[in-house]
Amino acid sequence: MKLTIDDVRSRFIEHFDGTTGSVYASPGRINLIGEHTDYNDGFVFPGAVQQGMIAEIKVNGTRNVRAYSIDLKDYVEFSLDDEKGPKASWARYIFGVCREMMALGIPVEGFNTAFAGDVPLGAGMSSSAALESVYAFALNDMFGENKIDKMTLAKVGQATEHKYLGCNCGIMDQFASVHGKAGSLMRLDCRSGEFEYFPFDPKGYKLVLVNSCVKHELVGSPYNDRRRSCENVAAVINKHHPEVKSLRDADYAMLDEVKNEVSAEDFMRAKYVIGEKERVLAVCDALEKGDYETVGQKMYETHYGLSKEYEVSCPELDFLNDIAKEEGVTGSRIMGGGFGGCTINLVSDELYDNFVKVVKSKFKEKFGKEPVIIDVVIGDGSRKLC
Incomplete structure (x- = not known):
């Protein structure tokens, strides 16, 4: 069922003083292609989805934030002036956004808030970015006399991940959540911040997420490890080619040149990123021509790279890709950071019903549980609802 304003408002009234505040929404996202390229200054090609986060907020006349997570049935209160902040990870997203907005000169005051989401957790649809974005947008709207631009709001969310949650993420998820536009995907240059909307209404095809409902517990931080691999290789290439500041600037010839100066693992990860940079641009050209066969081919190539070169797949995701x-x-690949979550599939209309039937039965037969099918509808970005 789709999350509504009433779902959030009824809980806000129940948990606070019986009055109402302002309601805001921010979406999760899909990414057609361009995975793990954002923190390498490359290109990504996301779109906002209809699922997201809804938050009701009302100023409470104190320096404290009183926050209730409807989904987790958890309440946390913290001071805006406490540099350490709350321990609960979900509350640290809100705390981090408040602190980053304050650092930008926004005079944030204490508030009461309740929020909920219908972005499937662990599906690679960036529920965390939706949470950051809904509060960044709301605080800008409520307290910002000189309004901050949307790209800066996205950077507030990114900084929150870095400083308060320990995830050294790129800018794509927050960008897509803030900037989304119904019926359009966006090509973002993660170095310059320049972006372009691409109308996306593929006649004869559907975008379908197949959620494996698997999220593998991982030792350490594989996301940050891969980012370090990319930075290591870029630094070595830079010694030979000073113009190379990140893997965005490198090509296969440059990578081969330093093959003996980097680890085999770092080499393979860099190989994937350089290839993915080219695939994003190829998909943009193909979409402008209505060439969905090429789009699909590039999606399969990306899955192979993520699985065999970047090593962020898992048996469940590879199995879903094989079924597709x-x-x-037409096309299928891992979507998101990997190690579980979804595949994103470009499915022709005539194959849709059979694909859904087959993927559910085969996956359940092998892994003992049915995957969840999520039909993608491209929606709007951060906004005030009432």
Whole structure:
């Protein structure tokens, strides 16, 4: 069921003083192609989805934030002036956004808030970015006399991940959540911040997420490890080619040149990123021509790279990708950071019903549980609802 304003408002009234505040929404996102390229200054190609986060907020006349997570049934209160902040990870997203907005000169005051989301957790649709974005947008709207631009709001969310949650993420998720536009995907240059909307209404095809409902517990921080691999290789290439500041600037020839100066693992990860940079641009050209066969081919190439070179797949995701190939699906790949979550699939209308049936039965037969099918509708970005 789709989350509504009433779902959030009824809980806000129940948990606070019986009055109402302002309601804001920010979406999760899909990414057609361009995975793990954002922190390498490359290109990404996301779109906002209809699922997201809804938050009700009302100033409370104190320096404290009183926050209730409807989904987790958890309440946290913290002071805006406490540099350490709350321990609960979900509350640290809100705390981090408040602190980053204050650092930008926004005179944030204490408030009461309740929020909920219908972005599937662990599906690679960036529920965390939706949470950051809804509060960044709301605080800008409520307290900002000189309004901050949308890209800066996205950077507030990114800084929150870095400083308060320990995830050294790129800018794509927050960018897509803030800037989304119904019926359009966006090509973002993660170095310059320049972006372009691409109308996306693929006649004869559907975008379908297949959620494995698996999120593998991982030792350490594989996301940050991969980012370090990319930075290591870029630094070595830079010694030979000073113009190379990140893997965005490198090509296969440069990578081969330093093959003996980097680890085999770092080499393979860099190889994936350089290839993915080219695939994003190829998909943009193909979309402008209505060439969805090429789009699909590049999606399969990306999955191979993520699985075999970047090593962020898992047996469940590879199995879903294999089924898509066997059933003649135009394109399929891991979406998101990996190690679980979803595949994103470009499925022709005539194959859709059979694909859904087959993928559910085969996956359940092998792994003992049905995957969840999520039909993608491209929606709007951060906004005030009432």
